[in-house]
Amino acid sequence: MISKQKHDIPDGLNEEYYQISTDILGSFNKYRPPLNIFLFKEDVARIMPYYKVGGRLTNEQVEELLAMTNEGIIFVSREDHPVYVKHISYQLDLVLVDKNLKEKEIADIFTQALTRRLKDFFDQPVPMVFEKLWVDLMVLTEYLYEDIRRARALVRRMHKEHSLENHSVNSGFLGLALFGKIKEKTFREGVRRKTFDRLAAGLFLHDLGMAKVPSFIRSKDKPLTGDERTKINGHTKVGYEMLGKLNLKYPEVEQCVMEHHERLNGSGYPMKTTAMEFPGRLCAVADSFCAMVTDRPHSPGLPFLKAAADLAGDARYDKDITKALQLLLMVDLKMKS
Numbered sequence: 001m002i003s004k005q006k007h008d009i010p011d012g013l014n015e016e017y018y019q020i021s022t023d024i025l026g027s028f029n030k031y032r033p034p035l036n037i038f039l040f041k042e043d044v045a046r047i048m049p050y051y052k053v054g055g056r057l058t059n060e061q062v063e064e065l066l067a068m069t070n071e072g073i074i075f076v077s078r079e080d081h082p083v084y085v086k087h088i089s090y091q092l093d094l095v096l097v098d099k100n101l102k103e104k105e106i107a108d109i110f111t112q113a114l115t116r117r118l119k120d121f122f123d124q125p126v127p128m129v130f131e132k133l134w135v136d137l138m139v140l141t142e143y144l145y146e147d148i149r150r151a152r153a154l155v156r157r158m159h160k161e162h163s164l165e166n167h168s169v170n171s172g173f174l175g176l177a178l179f180g181k182i183k184e185k186t187f188r189e190g191v192r193r194k195t196f197d198r199l200a201a202g203l204f205l206h207d208l209g210m211a212k213v214p215s216f217i218r219s220k221d222k223p224l225t226g227d228e229r230t231k232i233n234g235h236t237k238v239g240y241e242m243l244g245k246l247n248l249k250y251p252e253v254e255q256c257v258m259e260h261h262e263r264l265n266g267s268g269y270p271m272k273t274t275a276m277e278f279p280g281r282l283c284a285v286a287d288s289f290c291a292m293v294t295d296r297p298h299s300p301g302l303p304f305l306k307a308a309a310d311l312a313g314d315a316r317y318d319k320d321i322t323k324a325l326q327l328l329l330m331v332d333l334k335m336k337s
Helices: 011-015 022-027 059-071 078-089 092-096 103-123 127-146 148-155 164-182 193-205 208-212 226-233 235-245 251-259 278-293 304-312 319-332
Strands: 017-019 037-041 046-051 074-077
Touching: 017 078, 022 059, 022 078, 022 092, 046 059, 059 074, 074 078, 078 092, 078 103, 092 103, 092 127, 103 127, 103 148, 103 164, 103 208, 127 148, 127 193, 148 164, 148 319, 164 193, 164 278, 164 319, 193 251, 193 278, 208 235, 226 235, 235 251, 251 278, 278 304, 278 319, 304 319
Parallel strands: none
Antiparallel strands: 017 074, 037 046, 037 074
């Protein structure tokens, strides 16, 4: 960020405007940027319009704009936040270089980007599409690995309506925030980046086998037939088989995919095991909670604290994880319902 002493930029300016970097500028269309651009005029200490959406910059203006961006005097309005979020969500790595974005704004960007990537992947679950999703997931893990507490802002952005991609985003956000809560004191020292990357992939992709279940069954608002229930219950094994084709045969991912419907008393599926590994136990809580709190055609979602209390009172789930969930919601996020 440019020195305020050099340009005498008012302290409150970034409450209304983003100060953009050359990386962000370079991501815009060269001649037709997607949003209004403003110039800080030092002689009058005011922000002035420089470019209006719909216009076209000349070659001279393109060069001038780059020079002024290098000086740190080019801004975009926070009123254009929806446009900015959409733009950055297509080039997600830019959140790592834009130091003027607020945490909640970055959370908006991750939500939009990963929801879109997951929908594309579930519509076409092949390696070529997955590679793009993986790149964005690694941007997220890099961002969170610097400070796992940032995951809390993501939980506040969880989708309210159920769909396969919405549920996957919700489970990923909540699972990582829960993991951070559990490992809060030892995260940076005790968690390897590769382990964190693979756990994140498992949390976001635990339901990838559902991509092979017809959408009319996934969204059905009436009781399932026996054949339809068989297809739904088979999604864990189907997902496990898909991991090999995606070159994702890591224990953390496999455990999330295979164990998120297992229960500690052996009442779950597909293996009815009681010997669940930590990623599977974590994913089971995240998956169940996120299913409970979202609205579906046949039922509204539960309040967050009600769903968390129900899970905490259910012996089929890991008590340490359900307790961490309640603390995350009530203490860290200060939720009242």
